Amino acid sequence: MKEIGVTGQKRADLGKKASKELRKQGLVPCNIYGEKKGANGAPEAFAFAAPFSELRKIIYTPHIYVVDINIDGEHHTAILKEIQFHPVTDAPLHVDFFEVNDQKPITMGVPVKLVGLAQGVRDGGRMNLTVRKINITAPYQQIPEHLDVDVTALKIGKSIKVGELSYEGLEIATSKSVIVCSIKMTRQAQQAAAADDAAAAE
Numbered sequence: 786m787k788e789i790g791v792t793g794q795k796r797a798d799l800g801k802k803a804s805k806e807l808r809k810q811g812l813v814p815c816n817i818y819g820e821k822k823g824a825n826g827a828p829e830a831f832a833f834a835a836p837f838s839e840l841r842k843i844i845y846t847p848h849i850y851v852v853d854i855n856i857d858g859e860h861h862t863a864i865l866k867e868i869q870f871h872p873v874t875d876a877p878l879h880v881d882f883f884e885v886n887d888q889k890p891i892t893m894g895v896p897v898k899l900v901g902l903a904q905g906v907r908d909g910g911r912m913n914l915t916v917r918k919i920n921i922t923a924p925y926q927q928i929p930e931h932l933d934v935d936v937t938a939l940k941i942g943k944s945i946k947v948g949e950l951s952y953e954g955l956e957i958a959t960s961k962s963v964i965v966c967s968i969k970m971t972r973q974a975q976q977a978a979a980a981d982d983a984a985a986a987e
Contacts, residue, residue: 786851786928789842793833793856804879807834813877815840817854817863819884830881831856837877844868844877847896851925852882862886864893864925885925892958894918895928897965901937905968910941914966919947920958927954934965941968 793815796803804814816830833856843850843865854861863882871878885891896918906912919932932952934945948961 789850790853791835791839793835796832811837813837815880817882890922891925892922895921896931898931898933899936900933901935903936903939905941910968911971915964922956922958941970
């Protein structure tokens with residue numbers, strides 16, 4: 786996983802008015818959740834604000850990052866957990882991070898990368914990628930930037946399910962029945978097949 790740095794400052798006022806003022810200054814309200822839990826047993830949030838100019842590199846990208854967050858000189862290693870966007874402008878309103886450490890495994894979605902030219906595509910079919918990310922559980926240092934899925938032997942009408950995949954040192958958390966990709970017959974390929982059948986019949 787790639788690493789990226791973000792600077793932040795502690796937030797004292799957590800109200801809506803204060804959050805709005807932060808956004809005017811080019812800052813985004815954030816929380817970081819770690820091992821510490823509150824009285825109700827839920828993870829306790831540590832509130833801070835970070836510049837949008839730094840967060841955009843993490844938000845608007847297909848890549849996954851481990852983030853070194855420097856909050857007033859105090860460093861936290863975390864991953865992106867959730868982003869709340871404005872319904873009209875699509876600007877980030879709030880970002881949540883989850884603190885990670887060397888010992889405890891985490892679960893996160895890792896992008897799928899299809900490798901090879903599928904036999905079914907060679908035969909005129911169309912590749913259909915059903916899921917763009919697969920959930921993986923492992924210590925954060927072992928989580929790769931992407932998961933390679935070899936599609937070379939995949940034929941028209943066939944699919945690859947999560948249960949057919951395995952990666953050393955990684956536990957797959959997504960359901961085994963989920964279809965990762967499949968190859969569908971295109972209209973052009975159907976017409977070509979029908980023409981071949983007709984020619985063979987003659």
